[in-house]
Structures are given as structure tokens and as C-alpha cells.
Amino acid sequence: MTTRTSSDKxxxxxxxxxxxxFLILFMGLTFRQSFQIFFKPIQDEFQLSRAALSxxxxxxxxxxxxxxxxxxxxITRFGSRKVITFGVTLTGIAVLGxxxxxxxxxxxxFFGILLGLGGTGNSFTSVTPVxxxxxxxxxxxxxxxxACGSSLGQLIMMPAxxxxxxxxxxxxxxxxxxxxxxVISVPLCFFVIRxxxxxxxxxxxxxxxxxxxxx
Numbered sequence: 001m002t003t004r005t006s007s008d009k010x011x012x013x014x015x016x017x018x019x020x021x022f023l024i025l026f027m028g029l030t031f032r033q034s035f036q037i038f039f040k041p042i043q044d045e046f047q048l049s050r051a052a053l054s055x056x057x058x059x060x061x062x063x064x065x066x067x068x069x070x071x072x073x074x075i076t077r078f079g080s081r082k083v084i085t086f087g088v089t090l091t092g093i094a095v096l097g098x099x100x101x102x103x104x105x106x107x108x109x110f111f112g113i114l115l116g117l118g119g120t121g122n123s124f125t126s127v128t129p130v131x132x133x134x135x136x137x138x139x140x141x142x143x144x145x146x147a148c149g150s151s152l153g154q155l156i157m158m159p160a161x162x163x164x165x166x167x168x169x170x171x172x173x174x175x176x177x178x179x180x181x182x183v184i185s186v187p188l189c190f191f192v193i194r195x196x197x198x199x200x201x202x203x204x205x206x207x208x209x210x211x212x213x214x215x
Contacts, residue, residue: 014134021127025149028122056112063116071120080130085189087121096178
């Protein structure tokens, strides 16, 4: 009797997890690097100095750095799936919230704090453990593909964000991209990512169900 698995169907389930990892780095890390596009419109609307508007960005980078070891500890305790979903949700809320700010303190909260803390699950550090669990023989290839997400995101999404901003304005750009990120990425993280092959009855090495035999 044949047991149907992702290996039997010709597609190893780890590739789906890799695709989701690529997507969240493609979009999430690009949002973190895109403030330069929004800098001038936000500065003009709130009449802020360059120094005042740069401080939330610095805060976001500091918290992002702190979030990396914290995220690693959380993954050890709660698993990659929960932590990545949490970080991606914070990132989406931060981007969406930027469309609703009414003062510089809103920038500190959404971009400086929430986006920075989103690094606990929305970073290359956070996807490394789950990719390591799913890819034994092709680990280097998996890491390389995931890492390309950030670079390709900036190459493709930066011009796209600039175009949308010029067409719709900075608030609408944040609103629609934040909404899109939440609607797409959060469900994918929650329903697709699994911490290890054993969670869905597959062997770690080859993706086959333990004890499955073909007849």
C-alpha cells in the first residue's frame, strides 16, 4: 500500500516553506529599507527636521538588532512557526499603522518600535532554523534562495513603492502595501510553515513518511 507524501507527488514540502521564507524577506525587509522613499513627503507634511525624522529610523535599526538574539531564544522555546508569524504580523501592523499617523510620535511607535521588534520573526535570522530543519543536503541552496529575497525585494519593490507613492501619496502607499502584506504573508506563515518535517509525518532526510512502502 502506498502512502502519499509530498515526496510521492514530486514536490518536497520544504520548498513551500522556502517560498514563504523568500516572500516574507522579499516584502518585509524591503519595507524596513524603504523609508528613504517616504522621507521627503513625511518631512514636508509634519514640518520636521531631518534629524528629528531620522531618530525613529535609528530606533528601528537598534531594536531590529536587539530582536535577533531575542527571536532566537523565542524560536527555541515556541518554535519557528509561531515566532515568524508574530514577527510578520508586527511588521504588517507597523506598515499599515504608518498610514494613520498624526504626529512624529506615531512614527516612533509604528516605524521605530513595532517595525524594529518585528525583526524577531521577519528576518533572515528567524528563517534560518526552520530552513535548517527542512534542508539537510541542500541547505546552502535554500539559504541562498531565501537571502535573495531581501536583495530582489529592494531591486523590484523600491521602484514599485516609488511609483505607487507618486500616484497615490505616501499614506495610501503604506495602507495598501501594509494591508497586502498582512493578508498574504500572515496566513501563509501560519498555515504553511512547520517547524520540522516530523510535524507532518515526514523524515528529516528525504521527505518520505516513516515506514512508508510502495507496492
